[in-house]
Amino acid sequence: MNNQIIREEYCKARGRNIFARFTLKVLSGIARFTIVPRLRIMLYRLMGAKIGKDVFIGLDCILDSSFPELITIEDDVVTSFRIMIICHGIATESPEKSPGKNDRIVAGVTLKKGCYIGAGAIILPGVIVGEHAVVAAGSVVPRNVESYTLVGGVPAKKIRSYKNPSHPLST
Numbered sequence: 313m314n315n316q317i318i319r320e321e322y323c324k325a326r327g328r329n330i331f332a333r334f335t336l337k338v339l340s341g342i343a344r345f346t347i348v349p350r351l352r353i354m355l356y357r358l359m360g361a362k363i364g365k366d367v368f369i370g371l372d373c374i375l376d377s378s379f380p381e382l383i384t385i386e387d388d389v390v391t392s393f394r395i396m397i398i399c400h401g402i403a404t405e406s407p408e409k410s411p412g413k414n415d416r417i418v419a420g421v422t423l424k425k426g427c428y429i430g431a432g433a434i435i436l437p438g439v440i441v442g443e444h445a446v447v448a449a450g451s452v453v454p455r456n457v458e459s460y461t462l463v464g465g466v467p468a469k470k471i472r473s474y475k476n477p478s479h480p481l482s483t
């Protein structure tokens with residue numbers, strides 16, 4: 313998993329003003345519905361997401377517009393439509409405390425080279441999806457996904473591993 317950082321500390325160090333935050337929301341809204349895939353990628357990069365070569369991001373995806381700079385998408389990744397990548401939430405180390413301002417965290421999400429994210433999947437803060445892994449449609453992914461592994465469900469569980477990287481769904 314990628315490290316969790318206390319949100320207040322992260323925001324203080326980063327010092328993003330209200331205009332920058334507003335711009336990110338606007339860019340995110342435009343990117344989601346931009347028909348041309350290459351333009352979509354350009355907009356997500358402009359927001360600060362680190363996106364490699366030959367990446368495809370489907371229509372109507374939500375890349376965390378509060379902390380897009382914490383998203384890393386490596387080369388050859390494909391994400392289907394309506395996926396969500398979330399980089400902020402609440403810390404769960406102290407479940408007896410009710411979630412409050414000081415419990416909020418941020419954590420990066422990394423999609424490693426060649427992985428595939430099925431339609432409507434939700435990738436939660438801190439998750440690293442391994443190389444050539446496949447996340448089935450509609451899954452919620454709270455933990456790292458090993459490379460060359462198919463996961464699915466809510467929460468996503470391992471369905472199978474596969475051997476041939478050029479045919480990720482072969483067993």
Ligand SMILES: CC(C)(COP(=O)(O)OP(=O)(O)OC[C@H]1O[C@@H](n2cnc3c(N)ncnc32)[C@H](O)[C@@H]1OP(=O)(O)O)[C@@H](O)C(=O)NCCC(=O)NCCS
Pocket residue numbers: 392393429430431432446447448449450451462464465466471481
């Ligand atoms: C992940 C996926 C590729 C698996 O397809 P497959 O290799 O044909 O796998 P199967 O249908 O044989 O299913 C294998 C197992 O995974 C389960 N499974 C399949 N899809 C699942 C899903 N979305 N969520 C949870 N479990 C799923 C099946 O129930 C089955 O479990 P079982 O062995 O206990 O019966 C496919 O289900 C999927 O989600 N594709 C993405 C579709 C998509 O996003 N399309 C957009 C186009 S860009």
